[in-house]
Amino acid sequence: MTEGIHLISNGKQSLxxxxxxxxxVSPYVNYIHIREKHRTDDELVEWISELVKNDISKGQLVMNERVELAVRTEIKGVQLTDHSEDVSSVRMKYPNLLIGRSVHSVEEAQDAAISGADYVIFGHIFKTNSKPGLLPRGLEQLGHLIKSVDIPVIAVGGITPKRVESVMTYGASGVAIMSGLIDSEKPIEEAKHFLGGVRDGSSR
Ligand SMILES: Cc1nc(C(=O)O)sc1CCOP(=O)(O)O
Structure with a gap:
């Protein structure tokens, strides 16, 4: 299942x-994405091994872009982008790997779906400091994109607990969150709020 809450690392924290x-937050989120573009493969192997030592399941871990590293470390999945290997070639090599694709248009989302992605992440939906200077795409575009593909769409960008219900009402299967959890002073409380929003929103 790809629905629910995806936590994404922000590339600025220490391990x-x-x-x-x-x-x-791991009891409250479905996936934990390691998105640390500036780090070496060796560093990321260390990240995975330390997370696992700290009781984070490999089944919860998703690696941004580095497919071979995800396969080698036997974690759950990869998050592909327009800079990474194609969904279709990864799917062909690794039929059982969870494959997410980050998309920014209907065309990209449809291509990802046809190519065998398990889900797409679409954003950014709301204004966010994590994507400075770029116009948000908004809920209407989210709703339109969701109707144009038959795989789950996870909303990203400026997601707060209060905004979760709105994206779920537009048909999102879940939310991906960076600053809303990473920068929170009370991440457990915040994660519970996010989870409440996802549950209420998806039961509508
Ligand atoms: C990692 C990421 N991808 C985006 C996209 O639009 O594809 S927006 C984003 C950052 C989301 O951070 P926050 O939860 O702090 O708004």
Missing amino acids: EEFIKVSKA
């Missing part, structure tokens, strides 16, 4: 800081 947040 220790990220482990702290991950441990706190």
